[in-house]
Amino acid sequence: xxxxxxxxxSKRKDDHIRICLEHDVEYKLxxxxxQDIELRPATLVNLSxxxxxxxxxxxxxxxxxxxxxxxxxxxxxxxxxxNEQIAEICQEFNIGMGVGSQRAAIEDSKFSETFEVRxxxxxxxxxxxxxxxxxxxxxxxxxxxxxxxxxxxxxxAIHINPLQELIQxxxxxxxxxxxxxxxxxxxxxxxxxxxxxxxxxxSKKDLSNLTKLQPYAIDxxxxxxxxxxxxEFLRNKSMEYVSEEFVEQGIATAVSLNHARSATKNxxxxxxxxxxxxxxxxxxKALILGADYVAFALPxxxxxxxxxxxxxxxxxxxxxxxxxxxxxxxxxxxxxKLKKKRYKKIGRRYS
Ligand SMILES: Cc1cc2nc3c(=O)[nH]c(=O)nc-3n(C[C@H](O)[C@H](O)[C@H](O)COP(=O)(O)O)c2cc1C
Numbered sequence: 205x206x207x208x209x210x211x212x213x214s215k216r217k218d219d220h221i222r223i224c225l226e227h228d229v230e231y232k233l234x235x236x237x238x239q240d241i242e243l244r245p246a247t248l249v250n251l252s253x254x255x256x257x258x259x260x261x262x263x264x265x266x267x268x269x270x271x272x273x274x275x276x277x278x279x280x281x282x283x284x285x286x287n288e289q290i291a292e293i294c295q296e297f298n299i300g301m302g303v304g305s306q307r308a309a310i311e312d313s314k315f316s317e318t319f320e321v322r323x324x325x326x327x328x329x330x331x332x333x334x335x336x337x338x339x340x341x342x343x344x345x346x347x348x349x350x351x352x353x354x355x356x357x358x359x360x361a362i363h364i365n366p367l368q369e370l371i372q373x374x375x376x377x378x379x380x381x382x383x384x385x386x387x388x389x390x391x392x393x394x395x396x397x398x399x400x401x402x403x404x405x406x407s408k409k410d411l412s413n414l415t416k417l418q419p420y421a422i423d424x425x426x427x428x429x430x431x432x433x434x435x436e437f438l439r440n441k442s443m444e445y446v447s448e449e450f451v452e453q454g455i456a457t458a459v460s461l462n463h464a465r466s467a468t469k470n471x472x473x474x475x476x477x478x479x480x481x482x483x484x485x486x487x488x489k490a491l492i493l494g495a496d497y498v499a500f501a502l503p504x505x506x507x508x509x510x511x512x513x514x515x516x517x518x519x520x521x522x523x524x525x526x527x528x529x530x531x532x533x534x535x536x537x538x539x540x541k542l543k544k545k546r547y548k549k550i551g552r553r554y555s
Pocket of ligand 1: 220221224274275276277303304305333361362363400401402403425428429430478479480481499500501502503505
């Protein structure tokens with residue numbers, strides 16, 4: 205039975221990759237909310253993009269850019285290949301990397317090697333990954349430590365995705381999401397814990413509750429990029445009549461980030477912005493809105509599928525080019541100065 209369960213988990217991960225590569229899995233009716241944030245770039249720029257310092261630190265490690273590739277893969281042969289390619293590029297750019305949910309490897313250790321990338325990326329901040337749904341049912345501190353030790357990670361991300369579990373064919377359906385396991389976990393482990401969405405964003409109330417747990421960081425992973433509700437419905441043939449309005453529910457990344465900034469004001473909790481932040485210009489807006497780091501997932505997978513590591517290198521190089529050049533136009537030579545920049549919010553969704 206256990207044997208069957210881990211095979212199901214592994215196949216599901218490959219299904220997700222295949223669907224992401226073959227279908228439109230992005231939000232269509234809604235965007236990530238950054239279109240409503242207007243910057244005031246100068247035309248008479250006198251700051252060279254090369255002079256801009258994008259260094260920062262995460263988990264006490266120095267990174268060259270405030271960027272993280274979000275956790276996606278592992279648990280299958282294909283997932284291993286993607287993890288290794290992502291690790292190679294993250295080491296090259298000296299940025300952070302998350303692996304996908306390690307549930308398959310917790311259920312069967314034969315999958316552990318599909319997440320192990322330390323040999324390829326010895327220096328980067330590496331983030332292990334498990335889901336809250338599993339912590340609510342059977343996982344505890346032991347599984348959390350196992351996930352981190354398995355890949356010699358610097359931190360653990362716990363993804364929070366009740367909607368996805370509800371609609372997933374084999375999802376862990378629960379009526380009551382308790383935060384008690386997270387509270388226990390965060391206060392009993394030595395490594396940093398990140399509480400992470402999966403592309404539907406967190407509400408003001410969610411953010412206030414998550415902040416009280418005092419995690420190292422919250423990754424808002426808002427709506428506007430990859431739409432997981434859509435992905436799960438594409439795996440479920442009996443759901444072909446489900447409406448666009450239903451699958452597009454979620455809180456736009458910029459809006460969720462704005463709430464997160466208020467919820468974490470005067471606290472030590474760091475903020476990761478993700479969810480459709482697929483270019484350096486939106487990344488600058490996210491950093492000004494209060495993010496400490498920006499993360500992205502789907503474009504990484506698509507670049508690798510298109511042309512392997514060289515295509516991913518091209519994508520990240522362009523992302524950094526936009527980041528630097530937009531900062532130069534704003535006259536901000538480092539991340540600290542960028543945070544003080546003024547911007548204008550337009551549209552009613554911020555009121
Ligand atoms: C193929 C794929 C697999 C993913 N698997 C996981 C996962 O196992 N754990 C997790 O926390 N998030 C997972 N995610 C969600 C991403 O980490 C991210 O939060 C989400 O896709 C929003 O970012 P994006 O709009 O840049 O894709 C996955 C995303 C993709 C595209």
